[in-house]
Amino acid sequence: MASRRRLLFSLIAAPLVLIAAACTTSTPASGTNNAVGAGGSCPYTFAVITHGDNGNFWSVVYKGAKNAAADYGCKLSEVYGSQQQGQAQPDDNAENAQIQNAVNAKVNGIVVSDHDPSIMNSTLASARAAGIPVVLMNAGCDDADIAASQALTCVGQPETLAGQKAGERFHSQGATNVLCVVHQSGQNLLDRCNGIAQGLGVGTTCSTGTAPANGPACTELILSTPNAASNPQQAIGQVTAYLQSHPGIDAVMTLNTAIGQALVSAKPANVKIATFDLDSDIQNDLQASPPTLDFAVDQQQYLQGYLPITFLYLYDKHEGNAVGGGTTVASGPLLVDSTNVKNVAAAIAAGDD
Structure with missing residues (x-):
């Protein structure tokens, strides 16, 4: 660097x-x-x-x-x-x-x-x-x-490009039913999710509907918890509950390190986890043996x-x-x-x- x-x-x-x-x-x-x-x-x-x-x-x-x-x-x-x-x-x-x-x-x-x-x-x-x-x-x-x-x-x-690269990485690993977790408003975050859909080859936009049982698919989950990025533990329950009710999801992309780290700590089973951005906690997740985080997108x-x-x-x-x-x-x-x-x-x- x-x-x-x-x-x-x-x-x-x-x-x-x-x-x-x-x-x-x-x-x-x-x-x-x-x-x-x-x-x-x-x-x-x-x-x-x-x-x-x-x-x-x-x-x-x-x-x-x-x-x-x-x-x-x-x-x-x-x-x-x-x-x-x-x-x-x-x-x-x-x-x-x-x-x-x-x-x-x-x-x-x-x-x-x-x-x-x-x-x-x-x-x-x-x-x-x-x-x-x-x-x-x-x-x-x-x-x-x-x-x-x-x-x-x-x-x-370029946020769409970043999402595309993340989607392509998931696809190359065989994870095709991706949940994109949106922690606050902003077109740049939606562009990331849409890029994931494009990288997976499922169209130009990530769906705002309900995640299907099987992929390839990209589905947005917009967190309802106020200030989700600053208080991720209050929001992570929404993510884990969604995963429990949609067991076909095999990968989660968070758009913020705090949400990503909180999801890693929650340890959802059989789901690849990736996030945008880096910090020392994310570094530790990537360096764990075995890694507890699949990858991070560094801007x-x-x-x-x-x-x-x-x-x-x-x-x-x-x-x-x-x-x-x-x-x-x-x-x-x-x-x-x-x-x-x-x-x-x-x-x-x-x-x-």
């Missing part, structure tokens, strides 16, 4: 002199407006605005952005996640307001997760009209949304924080040089299982995955 990141950085910014700078390690929170990075010779201030919380996944994204700002000596005007701990869902209106605040502040660039394009794209387009370059990350990695928001590019995992979220700062720096510093060509710079998917988990273990230990 570390070697891949160094190689990618060298390809993008080898000619640049990295400037040593102090970088705050404070936890990002709603309303934060403290500058991050020492400034150095970089005159630019960038805003990082997301729909995320401060949990295991998003803290790595924020770390990537902070590290990039420190490396270039630039500043982050704010690191803001609209979904705070204890909230059931991201607050898209709050995120959109933060985008407008950044435009009003005349920052030199905006990094943003375009979680609700119907709300945010027009605001992002107004940023571009004001001369502020925008790079999407994590959410909004769709060519149509990139164009509508007038962003330079999006750094993230390398550190890059989703780091690379947008790099791209904005290049754009502002070097006469509008732009990366991505109006499409997505993919940070994933990387399928991690017991055979290659050691390759990413160092990045997980360093908080870079």
